[in-house]
Structure formats: C-alpha cells, structure tokens
Amino acid sequence: MPPAPFIRTCLAVLLAVFAAACGVIGPSKDNVEAFCRDVVPVIAEWRGEALKPYATEAFAKTIDDPKQQGKFVFFSRLGDLASFEPPRMTGYSTASGEGTFVQVEINAKFANGPAQLMLTLRSSDDELKLQAIDIRSPAFSDPAAKPSAIQQI
Numbered sequence: 001m002p003p004a005p006f007i008r009t010c011l012a013v014l015l016a017v018f019a020a021a022c023g024v025i026g027p028s029k030d031n032v033e034a035f036c037r038d039v040v041p042v043i044a045e046w047r048g049e050a051l052k053p054y055a056t057e058a059f060a061k062t063i064d065d066p067k068q069q070g071k072f073v074f075f076s077r078l079g080d081l082a083s084f085e086p087p088r089m090t091g092y093s094t095a096s097g098e099g100t101f102v103q104v105e106i107n108a109k110f111a112n113g114p115a116q117l118m119l120t121l122r123s124s125d126d127e128l129k130l131q132a133i134d135i136r137s138p139a140f141s142d143p144a145a146k147p148s149a150i151q152q153i
Helices: 004-021 029-043 048-054 057-063 066-078
Strands: 081-084 088-095 099-110 113-124 127-136
Touching (some): 029 048, 029 081, 029 099, 029 113, 029 127, 048 057, 048 066, 048 127, 057 127
Antiparallel strands (some): 081 099, 088 099, 099 113, 113 127
C-alpha cells in the first residue's frame, strides 16, 4: 500500500484539477469561452494596438516593440478569419499576487489555412486578460522546404 502522504498529495492534486475544471479555482469555462469569442476576431485583425484593451499590462507594454510588430506581420500570412472552434482549456497555474493563468487552445480556419491558437489568459479579480499568444499553422511553412523539415516560430 502506498504511504499516506503520497495518497494525500494525489487526492489534493485531483481535487485542485476538479475545482479548476468547475471554475472554483480560476475562471469558469463559460467566462473563458465568452472572452475567447471576443478576443479571437481581434487577434485576427493582426494589429497589436487592437489587442491592448484585452491584454495584461505586461503584454500590452510589449505590443509596441518592433519585434512583436514583426510577429503580427508574420501571423497576418494567415489572412482573414473564417471560423473558430470553442476553446479547450489545457492547463492552469497560479502565481502568488498575479492571479490564475489558464492555457487555452483554439482551432481556427483562416483564408490561407488552418491554425491552432494557444493563448495564455490571466484571471485576476474576476477579469480575464490576454497574457501571451502562440499561433501555429502549416501556412507558415516555407513551400520550398523539404516536407519533413520542422518549421518553428
């Protein structure tokens, strides 16, 4: 039989995961879905300035950086947003004094191909804000590259 501390730790982890999934810890699924319905079309404008009202203070400060602007230009290769699926919450973490962070994946279709948007949202004081964006798509690959070549952003 496993030692009692191990069992208590496993039960605590399971309870935390269940509480997070139910919205007891962090934002509810409905709040995450509503936020994503609002923010995904704004992301697809490919203008960092448009994201500032949805962004955490730290993320908003980086938006004007030329390197970040270059990323928006790169992402704009996807073209116009055609549709997107409801978000899937894939992870939670907390930081003392920072709030709860939620990782979200969203499958989307754009004019130039499909993409997977991976968003990190911060929940603090019952408000969701965008902390980070990662977008992956076969549309970003170099057509001259070998089919087996790995493309990374």
